[in-house]
Amino acid sequence: MRALRRLSPRETDVAALLEEAVRVVESRAREKGLDIRRDFDGVGGAVLDPDQMKQALLNLLKNAVEATERGTITVTASGGQRVEIVVSDTGYGIPPENLSRIFDLYFTTRPEGTGLGLSQVHRIVAEHGGQVHVESEVGKGTRFTMALPRS
Numbered sequence: 001m002r003a004l005r006r007l008s009p010r011e012t013d014v015a016a017l018l019e020e021a022v023r024v025v026e027s028r029a030r031e032k033g034l035d036i037r038r039d040f041d042g043v044g045g046a047v048l049d050p051d052q053m054k055q056a057l058l059n060l061l062k063n064a065v066e067a068t069e070r071g072t073i074t075v076t077a078s079g080g081q082r083v084e085i086v087v088s089d090t091g092y093g094i095p096p097e098n099l100s101r102i103f104d105l106y107f108t109t110r111p112e113g114t115g116l117g118l119s120q121v122h123r124i125v126a127e128h129g130g131q132v133h134v135e136s137e138v139g140k141g142t143r144f145t146m147a148l149p150r151s
Helices: 014-031 050-067 117-127
Strands: 010-013 035-039 045-048 072-079 082-089 131-137 141-149
Touching: 010 014, 010 050, 014 035, 014 050, 014 072, 014 082, 045 050, 045 141, 050 072, 050 082, 050 117, 050 141, 117 131, 117 141
Parallel strands: 035 072
Antiparallel strands: 010 045, 072 082, 082 141, 131 141
C-alpha cells in the first residue's frame, strides 16, 4: 500500500481531470465492447489535489470496467457550490449484504482484489471535505457519487 500523502490542493479544471482519467481506462473498456459516455462539459474548476482525485476516479473507473460485461459506463459532473461527480455502470451490481462494507479497508469480493481501491476513494474524498455515496442493484449496475466542495 502506498504511503498516505498530504493533499496538495490547487485550482483544477474538473472536466480536464475527468477526461484524463477516462482516457486511461478507455482502451480496456473498448476491448470489452463497453461504451464510455461523458457529460462533464462546463463543470468548471475546483480547488482539489488533482493527483489524488485522479487516483480516486481511476479506482472507480477500473472497478466499473471490471464489473461490466456489456453496456455502458457513464461519467458526469455538475455543480454549483459543490461539484458532483458520478461514475455509473450497467454491470453486475453490488449485493446488499456487501454494500455497507465496500469502503472498508481490505474488503474485496474478487480473488485478485486487494480491497484498497474503494477505501482509498473514500479517504481521498473525505480529505477533500466531501462525501461519496453508492447506489447499486444486482444485475443492473452501480452508481458512485462524489460530492466535493468547490474550494
